[in-house]
Amino acid sequence: xxxxxxxxxxxxxxxxxxxxxxxxxxxxxxxxxxxxxxxxxxxxxxxxxxxxxxxxxxxxxxxxxxxxxxxxxxxxxxxxxxxxxxxxxxxxxxxxxxxxxxxxxxxxxxxxxxxxxxxxxxxxxxxxxxxxxxxxxxxxxxxxxxxxxxxxxxxxxxxxxxxxxxxxxxxxxxxxxxxxxxxxxxxxxxxxxxxxxxxxxxxxxxxxxxxxxxxxxxxxxxxxxxxxxxxxxxxxxxxxxxxxxxxxxxxxxxxxxxxxxxxxxxxxxxxxxxxxxxxxxxxxxxxxxxxxxxxxxxxxxxxxxxxxxxxxxxxxxxxxxxxxxxxxxxxxxxxxxxxx
Ligand SMILES: Cc1ncc(COP(=O)(O)O)c(C=O)c1O
Numbered sequence: 498x499x500x501x502x503x504x505x506x507x508x509x510x511x512x513x514x515x516x517x518x519x520x521x522x523x524x525x526x527x528x529x530x531x532x533x534x535x536x537x538x539x540x541x542x543x544x545x546x547x548x549x550x551x552x553x554x555x556x557x558x559x560x561x562x563x564x565x566x567x568x569x570x571x572x573x574x575x576x577x578x579x580x581x582x583x584x585x586x587x588x589x590x591x592x593x594x595x596x597x598x599x600x601x602x603x604x605x606x607x608x609x610x611x612x613x614x615x616x617x618x619x620x621x622x623x624x625x626x627x628x629x630x631x632x633x634x635x636x637x638x639x640x641x642x643x644x645x646x647x648x649x650x651x652x653x654x655x656x657x658x659x660x661x662x663x664x665x666x667x668x669x670x671x672x673x674x675x676x677x678x679x680x681x682x683x684x685x686x687x688x689x690x691x692x693x694x695x696x697x698x699x700x701x702x703x704x705x706x707x708x709x710x711x712x713x714x715x716x717x718x719x720x721x722x723x724x725x726x727x728x729x730x731x732x733x734x735x736x737x738x739x740x741x742x743x744x745x746x747x748x749x750x751x752x753x754x755x756x757x758x759x760x761x762x763x764x765x766x767x768x769x770x771x772x773x774x775x776x777x778x779x780x781x782x783x784x785x786x787x788x789x790x791x792x793x794x795x796x797x798x799x800x801x802x803x804x805x806x807x808x809x810x811x812x813x814x815x816x817x818x819x820x821x822x823x824x825x826x827x828x829x830x831x832x833x834x835x836x837x
Pocket of ligand 1: 556716717718719720721740741742743744745779780781782
């Protein structure tokens with residue numbers, strides 16, 4: 498039976514669910530793993546994750562479709578991205594097929610927490626891994642734990658999709674040849690000061706520029722960015738230091754194959770963004786979130802067609818991708834993973 502939760506008003510906070518998946522890596526191999534009701538982790542005070550931040554994670558959602566199936570969206574791509582993160586952080590890869598199975602099993606064990614269709618809410622899934630044995634000299638841990646927990650989250654747009662304002666900060670989120678392209682916990686620790694500072698100054702998010710030259714647009718602390726040209730082409734930054742968003746990859750496909758729009762991934766100098774008519778952030782949390790204005794040390798760029806909610810093209814992209822996710826529009830092969 499579904500839990501007695503006010504699905505319309507749950508926001509984005511941690512709500513403990515019944516089961517989580519745990520697997521341990523020791524002596525060079527992963528054990529079989531298991532589901533447990535224990536939501537706590539006990540590790541050495543000297544664990545690699547606590548001393549040298551050796552951890553990475555993923556984020557995806559399960560939700561109820563229009564015909565009452567519980568599904569999740571492209572978990573194989575999260576598995577592949579986590580493998581890349583692990584390789585960059587000298588952590589053992591959790592085999593990709595087992596990753597997808599662990600996600601499915603964890604959601605299945607918490608089905609009563611999957612919000613109903615139409616609520617706008619979903620079950621957020623957080624796979625993650627960390628170095629668990631004592632490490633005092635700077636080196637990779639020898640033992641690791643892989644876990645998957647779930648938590649129900651509310652609709653991102655409870656009060657409609659309001660346009661947000663970004664600012665260009667005096668901080669970087671990534672180094673030129675660093676870890677910006679993987680989902681390392683350390684990237685997010687690094688962004689915390691910048692996000693608190695942005696909020697204190699009345700901005701919604703930081704738009705980071707490329708760390709080598711600080712002239713090209715990259716992404717925000719938790720989402721990629723897309724722009725729409727006056728002739729309806731989707732343009733998005735090409736860079737080795739941004740996280741390859743699964744939502745963005747899917748939106749570019751949808752633009753080309755469902756909406757017949759041209760798309761281009763290219764280096765975007767900050768000086769050129771004034772020519773775009775729409776701007777939006779993209780990621781698992783909101784799918785697309787309209788950007789009305791970007792402020793760079795007093796200089797403002799306003800996007801005329803997305804300054805008051807989603808622009809026309811952003812809205813079409815949003816409707817098509819969420820339509821595919823919710824089973825209203827036929828999905829490309831392999832995008833929707835059935836859970837129950
Ligand atoms: C830095 C960053 N960029 C982009 C994204 C969007 O990626 P995805 O669409 O896979 O959620 C996220 C969120 O996962 C992120 O943390």
